[in-house]
Amino acid sequence: xxxxxxxxxxxxxxxxxxxxxxxxxxxxxxxxxxxxxxxxxxxxxxxxxxxxxxxxxxxxxxxxxxxxxxxxxxxxxxxxxxxxxxxxxxxxxxxxxxxxxxxxxxxxxxxxxxxxxxxxxxxxxxxxxxxxxxxxxxxxxxxxxxxxxxxxxxxxxxxxxxxxxxxxxxxxxxxxxxxxxxxxxxxxxxxxxxxxxxxxxxxxxxxxxxxxxxxxxxxxxxxxxxxxxxxxxxxxxxxxxxxxxxxxxxxxxxxxxxxxxxxxxxxxxxxxxxxxxxxxxxxxxxxxxxxxxxxxxxxxxxxxxxxxxxxxxxxxxxxxxxxxx
Amino acid sequence: xxxxxxxxxxxxxxxxxxxxxxxxxxxxxxxxxxxxxxxxxxxxxxxxxxxxxxxxxxxxxxxxxxxxxxxxxxxxxxxxxxxxxxxxxxxxxxxxxxxxxxxxxxxxxxxxxxxxxxxxxxxxxxxxxxxxxxxxxxxxxxxxxxxxxxxxxxxxxxxxxxxxxxxxxxxxxxxxxxxxxxxxxxxxxxxxxxxxxxxxxxxxxxxxxxxxxxxxxxxxxxxxxxxxxxxxxxxxxxxxxxxxxxxxxxxxxxxxxxxxxxxxxxxxxxxxxxxxxxxxxxxxxxxxxxxxxxxxxxxxxxxxxxxxxxxxxxxxxxxxxxxxxxxxxxxxxxxxxxxxxxxxxxxxxxxxxxxxxxxxxxxxxxxxxxxxxxxxxxxx
Numbered sequence: 001x002x003x004x005x006x007x008x009x010x011x012x013x014x015x016x017x018x019x020x021x022x023x024x025x026x027x028x029x030x031x032x033x034x035x036x037x038x039x040x041x042x043x044x045x046x047x048x049x050x051x052x053x054x055x056x057x058x059x060x061x062x063x064x065x066x067x068x069x070x071x072x073x074x075x076x077x078x079x080x081x082x083x084x085x086x087x088x089x090x091x092x093x094x095x096x097x098x099x100x101x102x103x104x105x106x107x108x109x110x111x112x113x114x115x116x117x118x119x120x121x122x123x124x125x126x127x128x129x130x131x132x133x134x135x136x137x138x139x140x141x142x143x144x145x146x147x148x149x150x151x152x153x154x155x156x157x158x159x160x161x162x163x164x165x166x167x168x169x170x171x172x173x174x175x176x177x178x179x180x181x182x183x184x185x186x187x188x189x190x191x192x193x194x195x196x197x198x199x200x201x202x203x204x205x206x207x208x209x210x211x212x213x214x215x216x217x218x219x220x221x222x223x224x225x226x227x228x229x230x231x232x233x234x235x236x237x238x239x240x241x242x243x244x245x246x247x248x249x250x251x252x253x254x255x256x257x258x259x260x261x262x263x264x265x266x267x268x269x270x271x272x273x274x275x276x277x278x279x280x281x282x283x284x285x286x287x288x289x290x291x292x293x294x295x296x297x298x299x300x301x302x303x304x305x306x307x308x309x310x311x312x313x314x315x316x317x318x319x320x321x322x323x324x325x
Numbered sequence: 326x327x328x329x330x331x332x333x334x335x336x337x338x339x340x341x342x343x344x345x346x347x348x349x350x351x352x353x354x355x356x357x358x359x360x361x362x363x364x365x366x367x368x369x370x371x372x373x374x375x376x377x378x379x380x381x382x383x384x385x386x387x388x389x390x391x392x393x394x395x396x397x398x399x400x401x402x403x404x405x406x407x408x409x410x411x412x413x414x415x416x417x418x419x420x421x422x423x424x425x426x427x428x429x430x431x432x433x434x435x436x437x438x439x440x441x442x443x444x445x446x447x448x449x450x451x452x453x454x455x456x457x458x459x460x461x462x463x464x465x466x467x468x469x470x471x472x473x474x475x476x477x478x479x480x481x482x483x484x485x486x487x488x489x490x491x492x493x494x495x496x497x498x499x500x501x502x503x504x505x506x507x508x509x510x511x512x513x514x515x516x517x518x519x520x521x522x523x524x525x526x527x528x529x530x531x532x533x534x535x536x537x538x539x540x541x542x543x544x545x546x547x548x549x550x551x552x553x554x555x556x557x558x559x560x561x562x563x564x565x566x567x568x569x570x571x572x573x574x575x576x577x578x579x580x581x582x583x584x585x586x587x588x589x590x591x592x593x594x595x596x597x598x599x600x601x602x603x604x605x606x607x608x609x610x611x612x613x614x615x616x617x618x619x620x621x622x623x624x625x626x627x628x629x630x631x632x633x634x635x636x637x638x639x640x641x642x643x644x645x646x647x648x649x650x651x652x653x654x655x656x657x658x659x660x661x662x663x664x665x666x667x668x669x670x671x672x673x674x675x676x677x678x679x680x681x682x683x684x685x686x687x688x689x690x691x692x693x694x695x696x697x698x699x700x701x702x703x704x705x
Contacts, residue, residue, distance in 0.1 A: 222486075223429055226452070321472075
């Protein structure tokens with residue numbers, strides 16, 4: 001009579017222990033085959049996620065191009081007169097809305113100011129607003145949202161309700177109320193307002209991706225090894241939860257530059273003597289049919305800037321995913 | 326019901342509430358934990374372990390409306406050097422037992438004694454010392470390895486958390502030795518988990534579990550996510566490692582044949598309770614609990630002739646909800662032997678009265694009022 005569950009331990013559906021041992025020995029030797037002889041010392045230099053990501057990024061043309069654009073933008077924000085020596089405020093109404101001419105490659109705006117000089121000088125404001133607001137939103141949002149996702153409990157409940165409240169505030173109305181009481185003519189109140197209204201979006205995304213990452217067995221495995229909360233967060237959760245935050249933050253960067261323009265157009269953002277792409281886009285938009293160049297140059301600069309940051313974010317995100325290597 | 330799914334994975338450790346142990350008794354506990362245990366002595370004693378997951382309602386102000394009784398009072402011993410298999414269907418609380426033994430979840434009640442120390446009440450340094458000695462191999466090799474860490478970092482992480490185990494300069498060497506021990510090429514140290522197959526990944530998980538040289542490894546369905554041919558390789562590897570490192574395994578699975586292959590003793594769980602426990606021969610050849618008999622009668626038999634003659638016990642209905650388990654015997658709603666007594670009196674896990682004093686393999690612990698032997702494995 002056959003004994004399907006004999007005590008010398010055959011595993012169903014078939015196969016005796018001996019056959020399995022053979023299979024295992026085979027598997028093991030196959031797995032060892034591709035490498036060199038054993039015990040020939042350590043296999044090269046130890047590598048980590050970040051060093052591998054950096055190696056990968058250095059060879060990625062998308063990263064190089066977007067990086068060069070961003071470096072260029074930062075340089076001309078710091079020293080705009082390097083490539084545009086004129087005065088962005090000098091106006092001659094005789095030249096209003098004129099197209100390009102010698103010495104004025106981008107033409108003139110509705111006030112007769114040189115569009116090229118204004119685009120170059122506006123870089124500082126727009127890049128400052130975009131980069132600072134995005135950094136502020138990303139840091140505040142991912143720290144608060146990440147902690148809420150990791151620890152859960154009452155802090156999570158409170159934070160989720162706070163984000164609900166912020167989602168209920170209309171951006172433009174909020175801007176009118178918040179910024180109309182501020183008298184400073186610098187970009188910082190605008191940056192502060194964007195951070196205040198923008199962080200709940202990132203916080204929600206960060207919370208969600210931290211909760212997803214936290215449920216993975218490797219986080220449980222780290223805890224089972226006795227890892228501290230900070231090790232679990234920094235080594236295991238953050239690298240696996242950061243991708244959606246990078247994507248949303250880089251896309252939001254363009255929105256923030258445009259939001260600065262909207263607020264300036266409403267008269268609560270930057271006040272007139274200030275130069276920014278947003279102000280120029282608002283000024284030029286009524287004349288789009290007669291003199292499109294006035295709109296297209298600052299809008300083009302905005303598009304290139306946003307694209308550079310999105311490409312950078314994309315390249316970094318891909319480099320941090322070993323599966324795509 | 327959404328809250329039930331969330332609770333078990335809540336990684337928030339609430340260690341502060343038990344941090345009342347003073348430094349002296351903590352040092353004592355660490356010393357006791359580091360002491361060796363001789364072969365055949367109980368190394369882990371589980372007593373009336375209970376885990377209830379609260380069911381809550383409300384968004385901001387949570388109100389408890391009930392509890393999922395995932396594990397409801399189970400007791401067993403794990404002896405040094407043995408393999409104790411735990412079987413049972415999905416949702417019976419097997420994995421929760423594993424998490425409780427790993428202190429990944431805090432027990433609602435009951436004790437787990439490891440070398441005389443109740444690990445459910447330890448914290449800080451003493452808990453860390455326990456974690457060095459009790460390690461775990463996870464079910465799914467695809468989620469148990471961090472996709473963004475190299476194999477070297479994954480297996481080396483235990484040494485970073487417990488730096489006293491290996492000095493910094495030796496860690497890389499040790500990681501490569503471990504890769505070799507589990508049958509992987511030591512040159513793979515800089516690869517990422519996605520570059521490996523399921524079986525190879527599980528070997529990496531086993532290597533991580535072995536890194537701290539633990540005494541107990543809790544295996545939560547370590548092969549159920551793998552192909553059958555690869556299952557055999559991994560199981561045999563685990564058997565080999567047990568001999569080599571004198572490990573005790575708590576082996577959780579739902580595949581009865583695999584459990585029999587690797588286990589010295591087997592416990593059968595149903596709805597948060599232990600139904601029957603005994604040596605593999607006692608459980609597989611002489612089951613006395615009707616649930617065990619039903620489970621065994623469902624094991625596939627590779628011989629068509631033997632299959633035809635055999636009786637299959639087909640249980641009616643589904644497993645009751647662990648949030649609202651039946652009174653008395655948990656199994657009575659699906660049991661063909663159930664009588665009034667089963668609804669009123671909870672059967673205890675003990676050697677049944679009728680087998681007491683008998684020198685028969687049927688005389689092992691079984692939680693049934695009407696325990697009797699029934700040969701369900703062999704053809705009638």
